[in-house]
Every structure is written in structure tokens, then in C-alpha cells.
Amino acid sequence: MSGAFISRLKCRNFKSFKNVNVDLIKGFQAFMGPNGSGKSNVCDAIRFAIGEMRFSALRAKGIKDLINHTADHAEVSIEISTPEGEITVARRISREGKSGYKINGKNATRGAVIELLKKYNIENGTHNIIAQGEVQKIIEMNSIEKRKIIDEIAGVAEFDAKKNEAMKELETVQQRINDTRLVLKEKEGYIKELEKDREIALKYMALKKETTNLKNSVIYWEIRRVEEEYDEVTKEYAIKKAKISEIDNAIAELDNAIKEKSLLIKEISDEINKNSASNKTYQEYDALKTELAVSAEKKENLARKRDELVKRLADLQAKKMECESRIASFGTALSEKEQRLITARNELAELKRKADMARKRDSTLVNESQKLGEEIKSLEDEIYSKEEILRGHEGAALQADIRLSAKSEELEKALRAAEEGVSSEQREIERKIREAEKELEKKKKESDDLFVQERKLNEQSAEIDRTLLRLKEEHSKYRAIAGSSHAESVINFIKELQEKNAVKGIHGTVQELCTFDPKYAVAIEASAGGRLNYFIVENVEASKEVIEQLRARKLGRATFLPLKMNVDMQREPLNYPGVLGRLIDFIQYDPRYTGPMMYVFGDTVLVSDIESARDVGLIGKARLVTLAGDIIEKSSAITGGYFVSGMKLAEKKKVAELEERITNLQAEKEGIVNSLYQLRDESARIRRERAELEVQIKSLQIDAQAIAKNVDEAEKSRAKVKLLKEEIAQLEKTKR
Template identity: 25%
Template sequence: MVRLEKVVLQGFKSFKRPTSMAFPSNFAVVTGPNGCGKSNVGDSISFVLGKTSPKHLRAKKAQDLIFHGSKNKKPSDYAKVNLMFSNGSKVLPFDEKEISVSRRLNKAGISSYKLNGKISTRQRILDIFIQARMNPGGHNMIRQGDVTKVIEMNPVERREVIDEISGIKEYDEKRNHALKQLEKVEEKVREAEIILEQKEEIIEKMRKDRDSALEYRNLTNELELVKSTIVWKEFTSSEKNIGSLEKNIEEKEGGLEKLEKEIKGIDREMEEKDREMESLMKEVMKKDQVEITKKISKIESSLDSKENLIRSNEREIERLTEMVKNLSTMKGTPDHLKPVLELKGVHGFVKDLIIVPDKYRVSAEVAGGTHMNDIVVDTLGTAIHCVKYLKEEKIGRARFLPLDKIRSSPKPSLPQGTLGWLSELIHHDREYIPVVEYVFGRTACVNDIDKAKKIAEKNRIRMVTIDGDIFETSGAVFGGHYIRQAKPETKKYLKEKEKLDEENHILRMEIEELKEKLKEMRKGVKETGTFDFERKRAKIKEEIEALRDKRSGTYDKRMNLQEELNRFKINKARYEANFDNLRIQWEEHKKTWKSLENKEIYQKKSVSSLKDREKEILESISSIGPVNLKAIEEFEILYEEFEEFRERVEKISEEKESVIKSITEIENRKREVFMQTLEDMGKLFKKIYSDLTKGEAELGLDDPMDINSGLLISAQPPNKKLLYIDAMSGGEKVLTALAFLFTIQRYKPSPFYLLDEIDAALDRPNTRRVVDMIKSQSKDVQFIIISHNNEMVKAADIVYGISMEDGESKVMGLKLPEN
């Protein structure tokens, strides 16, 4: 155990000369009259232990701690105090059994420390003393007024003493540090959440752009797939159709050759019958009935001629009827849509509302394409009504152009070298300007493909040549031989048909008259005896007529077969012309077609359904509006940054939760330590008070659930009721306060205790009680007591008397015999 063995003072306060005070026993009393300087002994010990504030050493400034002289004595140049400690138990971290610690203060206010005669620092001295539970502000040193302070403290201030004793100040420091950290973290969280919210707004906007771009990309991919599938199906279908047509043409040509041979055979038979008739006529010429026979032959010949003419006219009428029908088909008017033209507000097909100069007719047909069969209506409402009508009647589908809604895109500047915008080369009524501009407005007309090529090198516009070659803005070129449709002349053919019908009517009337006349003449032949001759002639004639009818039927078959053959050849030519375009288109799509997915699904669909889907996709793309395709990549980059930032925010939030958890743990641990200290000190206080007074006492919180509430000190002296310290009498307060201070000292034992006039306010019986306790405790602990109470002096093992002479304190030591 560490003990304070000796104190040596020089120039410290009232001690001018070197003054040594040894403490060989555990109960020493320093006594003397008031003002003799005995409390300066306690100040000197505090001075060496590290007290820095002059106020705590009962001085106004540091220089006041140096002996200031008197009338006959000079002031000292410095103040010096040396403390000697025994270190037999090696509590202090030294091998020496005795440790010397000194402090010197000069007039400049500069202190210096020495440890075993070697210069040291105050901090090192403090670190060494703290190991032995000695510190300048420790409760092992009760100075003048400390008892009164305890009495005058409010409950919260007394509780703060428990805080200090329990060491929870360390937890408060940790909590305060954690609270500061929490404040910083919360600020980070607030800032991060604001930034995160802003980023979320940006992300949501970018997400919409990204979704639009993805939808656009998916639609364009599907559009490419649909277009490629349409081209593939039309290309393969056209290829098959051409093969089928070639086979049909070959069959028809074979049939035609066979019919030609049959007709030639019939012609030979007819020639033979004609020779027979000629021979018969020669015989008749030898007889008398030549004249009547000639007349009959002439009438019969006339009949044959007229009947042949009727048959010829009928064939021509049939041909004209077919021509009118073919012309209607070539014009491209969808017959199934004609009922729509009868509805109110419908103006007609585009092709019927414009007049195209013959020079530009091919250009207009190619540039207009399917738009030529678009139906022009007055309003959007009419268009919707027509669509509903087509659905209800299940007629088909059509594209309608409402005059009140249809608008064309602004035209670019017209390049030099063109013939003009096609819309300006076509004639039409003013009310159809929006329609014509919509269909033809952005297509320029040029002379030939070479001219178009030169213009395309510097300009990106849609062009059509006089021959029908198309230059698209995408860069695609469509062209080749264009089969020009015949100019419709339906009225002319209908007039010719009516004329032939009228001619046939007259011929039939003439034939009837001739037949009546022939009938009369044949009666005359029977009467004149030339009946046998006439019978033979009629039989040959009948055979000739039969052959003629057979030839006519065969010829009709040949004509029909020829027409079919011509139709097949025309269709083949059309397919071949379209096939070239399709082949060019297929070559363009072929590369991408191989890499496209889900081809099988679209290959199963019809061309019409694919074209409907193509239209739907184009409408969807149009409805999307402007698209930033870079938004997909930009969104991914921004979203990745956003996720990284959100993870950082989450980590900050986790850090915040960790700090809050740490604060909670600190508070819980603080409460545990405090309550344990309070419980242990309560037991000690109860015992010490009982030893002093034989009464009961206890320590408790004003609010047991709140460790920050006030500390209540209550005591019950013998034969009295339990009172709080604030309600006790003066002596009871002092005794209770001493019991509290002794409890503190006992809870955290120190190598020695310095008690300065703790008995000043006690009466003799109570002083005796305190003396007895100190005497009892001094067996184990060292007490240095400053007092002028006789009871205290008499009980001490060694007494130092302090006196004052000419402003200087002097010491006289006296060791008392053991009782």
C-alpha cells in the first residue's frame, strides 16, 4: 500500500524555511490556532498532486503561493514542496521503495516537477498518481467548506457526485461524441435524401424517355420483321405464281396447237364438201331448172352471209364487253367499295378527283400507289361513319382522307433540275389541295433516273421519274419496266357494242324475210320435179353447215383459249415486273431477315394481316413522338449511378441506426453502472451512518426510473423520524454529510485521506463519534487531519502544532503515547 511518509515545504505560503513533517503512523493531526497556517499544509499536498488553479489553493494568483515576506523577513524567490511516498507494494510503477515527487513555482508563475530528483511533466506525475487513486480533485481530500458544500448542494448536484464516483462521465463523453456523430450522420442523411429525391425525379423522367425509346426500338424491330416477312411472302408467292403461270401457258399453248390442227382438218372437209356441191351444180346446169336453182342458192348464200355476220358481231360484242370489264379492272377501282361512294359526305376515290396530264400519268400512278384508291370524305365524323359501315356490312377495309383533318408535312426546298413538285403538276379542284398535298406534296418529278441520281447525291427528298422509277428518302430505289395501263375508253366501246346490237337486229329481220322467200321457192321446186336434186344439194349444204358450226365452235374455243393464254401472259408479265421489284427488296431485307427472331410466328400469318399490323405499328410509332434512342444507354448508366448512390444512402442510414444503437447501448450501460454504484454506495452509507449514530440512513433517486433525477439523502437518528438532509438540524446535517463523504472515500479507497476541519461544526458527542470512526479506520488507512478540536488531537498518534511568528509558520511535532 502506498503511504505519504513525509512533506517538506520551503517558501510555500507561510512556510519560508524548509519545514519537514513526517507521518510514521496512520492517524496524524495538524493543529494550531486560527490563522497560523495549518491549512497551508493541506494546500501544499494538493499543490504537488497537480492542482493548477490558485483559487482551489486559497490564493488569488500563482505568485501568492510564494512566501511574500514580513517586516523582518524577505520574501522567497520560489515555493517548493516535496512529498515522499513509500512504494513497498509496488503500486506505483517503480522499483524503488520510496518515491519523491516535488513541485517548484517561481515568481514568473512557472512550475516545474521532479520525480525522484529528475525533471518530469505534470501529466506524467498525474498519470502515476492516478494509478494509486490519488488526484488533485479527489474525494480523499476534504477541504474546509466541503462538508458545507454537500449540505448546500441541491439533489441534482449530489447526484452528479455519484456520476463522478461511478465513472459514467466516460459514458457521457461517449454519448456526447456519439450524439455529435449522429448529428453529422443525420445531416448527411438529410443531404443524401434530398439528392436521392432529386435523382429519383431525374430517373423517373429518364425512365419515361427510356421506355419510349425501348417501345420505339421494339416497334421498329417488329416493323422490320413485318416488312421483311411481307417481302419474303410476296417474293416467294410471286415466284410460285410465275412458275404456275408458265405451266398454264405451256398447257394453253398445247391446247391451242391442237385446236389449230382440228380447224385445219375441218377446213379440209369443208373444201371437199364444196367440191361436191360444185359437181352437183354442174349437173343441175345441164337441166331446165337452172334459173330457180340459182335463185335459191343466192338466197341461201345471202342467209349464210347474214348469219355469219351476226355471229361475227356477237363475237365482237362479247369482246367489247370483256374489254369494258378489263378496262374497269385495269383502272383499279375496288368494286366492293362502290357502295361507300353513295354515303353522304363522300367525295370519291383520289384517282377520280384528279386530272393527270398524260406526260405525268405514270409518275402519278407510281408515286400515289395505293393512295389512289383512298376515299376522300368531308369530315372526320364521315370517315368514322364509313368505317362503321364497312364493319357492319362486312365489305372490307379502306383508307379515308377527311378534308377537315388531313394535313401534309412542310415541304423542303425544291432542288434544281426537277420538273416540280408532283402536286403542282396535277390538276384538281381547290378544295382537294390538302389531299393532293398529302399524297403527292413531298414527291418531286424528274425527267429520268440519271437526273434523279445527281439530285440524290446532294438532296434527301422523294423523287419519281417520268418512267415511274422511285427514289425514297430512306435511300431505297424502286424501278424497272412499268406496264402502263391502257387509257380508259369505255364510252367508245359501249357505243360500238350498241351499234353492233342494232345491226344484228336488222340482220335477223332480213334473215326472217329471206327464209320465208326460200320456203316459197322450195315449194316451186317440188312441183317442177327437181326435188331429188334439191334434196342432195340440201344434204351437202347441211353437212357444210354442220362443218361450219363445228369450225365455228372450235374457233370460239381457240379464241377463248387464246384470250386465256393472253391473260396468263399479261399476268405473267405483271408478276415478272413486280417480281423484279420484290427481288430487289428481298435482297435488301435478306441479310437482316436471317438475324431476326420469331420469324416463324409471322411466317404463319397472311400478307393482309401483316400489312394491317404494319399499319398499326406505324401508327404506334407516330403516336410515340420524338424519341431519344440514346436514352436507353443513358438511363442504364444513370440508373447504375443512382443505385450506387442509393446504396451509399442506405449505408449512411445504417450508420445512423448503428450510432443510435450505440447511444442506446451507452445509455443502458451507463444506467447499469450508475445503479450498481448507487446500490453499493447506499449499502456503505447505511453502515457508516449506523456506525456514527446508531441510526438508519439511505440514498435514493428522486425518480427511480431516471438516473438524471436528483439524489435524495435521508437519515433517521436514534429515536427520531426519517428526514431528508435538507430538513435536518445543523448538527444532523453535518454528521449526515460526513457520513456521505466517508462513504465516497470508502467506495473508492485512497492511500491517504486529508481532512481539513471537518469537525468544526460538530458538538463534542458527535466529534467523539467521528474520532472513534477515524481511529478505527486508521488501522488500515492513513488519515492526516487538520483540526483544533481537543478530542481529535487527543486521539491522534502524532500531532504537529503550527504557530505563527513574524508572518512565518513554524512546526512542532509531538508523538503521543498509545492509550
């Protein structure tokens, strides 16, 4: 988009400009003035406002070189005239390193500013602003380097960078998609298991309902059968009870007789004592005694007979039931015989009726009398034969009755044995069903408990995933802040040797092997400086081996501190106002590292500020460091000002802490996943056992139904026997 140009520049506390406004015109323009008048600072201000991040491009070593020494922040704004109107872009920076952008007075990001300026061909590219020496540098470039410049000018390099950035973002998104798919697949498997459990539960509920209905039916018919048996037994019991009452009365009469005889014996004994016992009296006494013994024996016999009658009563009740069952099987045959007998009697009655009619015919029919006589004789013969047949049928019916009685007895015995067998088998099946249902309920409870545990583990897993995601984002942020350097590459190489145990005797860096309160971090880092990256080793041999590998790979240099070092361990008391103590006293470490730690921190005293050190007269007597990071050497040389952390101890400590938490959470997640697999295997096993128990219960219920059917058939047989008995009795009445 053409027609746009920078029309105005405002600088506030930027470099040498305290408060400067520069109006610019469209087209070419030049700035003239003596050296140091600020010509280059105008260009630096424009580059600063449009997003330049490199201090070297702004001819500065750090932030403090961009801010006027009289202020704590700097701000530069440019006004751009475009066909659409005026646009104001501003950038502000503070001594703490905080930087912010604004577009038309509203907060914006650096990316938004760069994208806006690209529309008007205002870019902070390397080749849009030609600094001193740039032309000669381009002339001396080779063809490959010049091609890179052309790509940058044409915008190809920018698109390549965006492409690479987009590819990285795409890889990140793809990784998240893969992770999400894994989680989704796991959840789908879990849902399928729940659906199977639901189907099994519904099937179980339906079968349980059916089982309840069948049990209720069985109980109903059992109650009916027991009620009928109870009625019959009650009747028999009343009869037997009457007989028992008669026996009890007889026993009572015998008791009374025994009492009377006992009294008589007593009287006789008294009389014997009085009359010196004549022979006749002795004979009477013996007779009465014998009669008493006979009466007692009769009493015992009657009691035994009563017990036998009670027992016989129970046997008769059982035999009655057996007989009724057996009679049922012969009811059909008896009905057929009776039907044939009735048919024969009907035919005989019909023949007699015809004979009577023939005898009563008129005597005038002489010609037919002979014929009628013959017919009568023939009918009489036929009647005789029919009577013979009837007598044969009656004999057959009698034999059928005899066989029916015998078969009835056999059938009663068979029914009784079958009922006893069915009853015991039914009780055994009911016992097995109860045990199986109890075991099934136990398995159901175990399955529910496992489901609750699995749900809790899934919730814990989801919570760990959320925590891991948050910690990884936080870790990436602190990693970016901590940054990396050439020294970091050397440190990382030595740490790799330590982790792989390639060189024995490496313990770690000073900053890794000590801890301290964060409020002393500035003082500790300012005092120790690069010594915080010194490695503590077991002995000189260990440091020698590492130094040889660094030299062979041309990676750089490192400093090593053996455990045994000759360091002055004396500590004089420092009881002065404003003096906090020796710096080493504010650091925690393993006693093994006392020598190296004394070497790094032992010669420094921690004071609250420079004024306190001056008041107590410690300047020039000891090496001092303030809480703000100002250092006063023993030679009285003072280093101070705003401290910019180069080691970034707090950030590195935070990174290490986050890495440890992430590792622990990943291990916990792995343990939860293993527990989930074990729980699912256990759940699958319990589901199989539940299915087997349900099949077993169903099989037992089918057997119980078959037995109940047999019981129903037996009941029907008893009813038939009863009906047949009534029919037989009716037929007997008819025969009479």
C-alpha cells in the first residue's frame, strides 16, 4: 500500500533526548549536525518504535543505554500518515526490562504492530535500514549470502520462517490430537465394557423377575398340596385320637384297679401282721400280688399298643396316599370293563322285552305260533348265551378288581418312593440355587466395588493430565526465561557424563548442591557469580578426565572443586548492627561439600546495605555483599547499581522443581494406568464368573420346574384316583 510515510517522531527520555518532537515530510530528508548531536539517535528511535529487539542494532549494550540517566523509563511514538488517516504507534520500556506497545493509544503486541506496519511497507528488516558499513559488507558477500538477502527483501525468507513455525505448531497440534485419540480410545473401551455390563444387568433383572414369579407359583401349589394333606391327616388324626382316648380310659381303669388291689394288699398285710399270718391269708396275699402284676403287665401292653396305633396311624396315612396314586393308573381299564358290562345288560333287557312281546301275541295266529315258538326258543338260546357272556364279563370284572387292587398297592409304593426322591432332590436343588444366588450377590458387590475404584482412578488420571498440562506450560515458560548459553552447553555435557556414569566422581554444580532462601538469591548470585557453575568433584583425577574430554571436543572450559580443599575454616563472630552474618551461614548444603562451599562463599559477609557496612567500619577489612547485590571488595572496590540476573537462579530452580514434579506425576500416572488395567482384568473375570453363576441358576431353576411339573402330575394322579374310587363305588351300588 503506497502513499504512507512517517510524519512525526516523539521521543521521551530516549537516549540523549529528554523531550524531543521531530516533524518529518514526505520524500527524502537529511539530518545534519556535529558529532554527538543525536542524528543517529533519531534513526535509533524510529527503529526502536517499529519493534527492533537487538540492542546492537540500536547501538546499545543493554536497557540502561536506551533510557536517559535522569529517568526510569523511555517512550518513543511515531505518527504515520496514510490515505485512511493518521496512525500512532508507540513503544515504552522500563529499567526493569518491561516493554509495551500501543496502537492509537490502545495496548497492542509487537506482532500486531509489525503486521500493521507491513501494510505500509514499513518494516524493521535488516536491509530496509542501511547502517554504517552495511554497503561494504554487502559488496564483500558471496553469492549464497547475497541470495539470502534477496530472499529476505522479496519476503521469501519471512514466509519460510512462518512455514517452519506453522509446521512446528502443526506437529504440536498433531501430538495433542494423537494424545486425545488415545484417551478417546481408552474411553470408548470403557464405554463398551459399561454397555456389556448394562446388558448383563438387564438380563439379570429379567431373569430375577422370572425366578421370583416361578418361585411364587411353586410356593402357591405347594401350599395347596400341604393344605389338602393337612385336611386328610386331620381327619385320620381325629379317628386315631378317639382310639387313643379309649386306650387311655382303659389304662385309667387299670390304674384304679391297681390302686384298689394295692389297698387290699396293704389291708391283708396289716391283717397278717396282726394274726401272725395264717396259710389262707398268705395264699390270698400271693393271689392278689399276682393279680396286681398281671394288671401292671396289661397296662404296659395297652401303652405299647397305643404307641403302635399312633405309629400305625402314620403308616396308614402314607399307604393311603400311595394307594390313591396307584389306583389312578388302573382307572381307565376299570372304566372300559364297566362300560362293556352296562352294554351287555342293556342288550339282555332288550332281548327279554322282545320275548315278552312275542308271548303276548294273539292266539289266533296259529300258523305263526310254530314260527314264533322257534323264534322264542332262538331268543331264549340267545338270552342264555348273552347271560353266559354277561357272567364271563362279571368274572373278568372281578379279576380286574383283584388285579386293580394289587396294582394299586404297587402303585402306592412306587408313588411314595418317587415322592420321597422328588422331595429330597427338590430340597437339594433349592439349596444349590440359594448358594448360587448368594455367590452371585457377592460377585455383584465385588463388581460394584471395582467399578467405584475404576471411576476414582479415571478421575485421578484426568486430574493428573490437567496438572501435567499446566506444569508443562509453566515449565516451557520458565525454560524460555532461563534461556541457554555457551556455558550451558558445557554444563549440560558434563551432566550427561554424570548421568551416564562415564566419569566417576562428579557430584554436580555449586548451585545444584546448595539451597537458600529466595530473598538472598540476588546477594548470593552477585557474590558468587560464575562460581555457581563450578563443578564439585571427588578428586583431581575426576576433574582431569573431564577436562581432557572438553578439550578433545573443543566445547569450552569449566572449573572443578575437589572435596578436599585447603580453605580457612575460621569464623569470627560479627555482632554489628546492619551486618546479617557470613554469607555461607545463609546457605544449606551437605557437610561433605564444606570445603568447596567455603571456597565460594566463605570470604564474604552479608550486610543490609552499603551505609551499614560503612558505619561499622568493615569496608576494607572483609569482602562484603548487600541484599541488593552491591559488592565491596576487600580492596574497597565497589560494584553496584541495578542487578540483572545472568544466572537466573530462581528461574532455574523453578525449572528443576517443575521437572521433578512432572516426573513424579508421570510415574503416578503410569501407576494409575497399570492399576486400571488390573482392575479391568479383575472386572472381566468377575463378569465371567457372574455369567457362569447365572447359567447355573437358570439350569437349576429348569430342573426345579421339571420336578414341580412331576409333583403337579402326581397331584393330578391323586385326583384321578379319587375320582375313580368314587366311580367304582357308584358302579358297586349299581351292581347291587
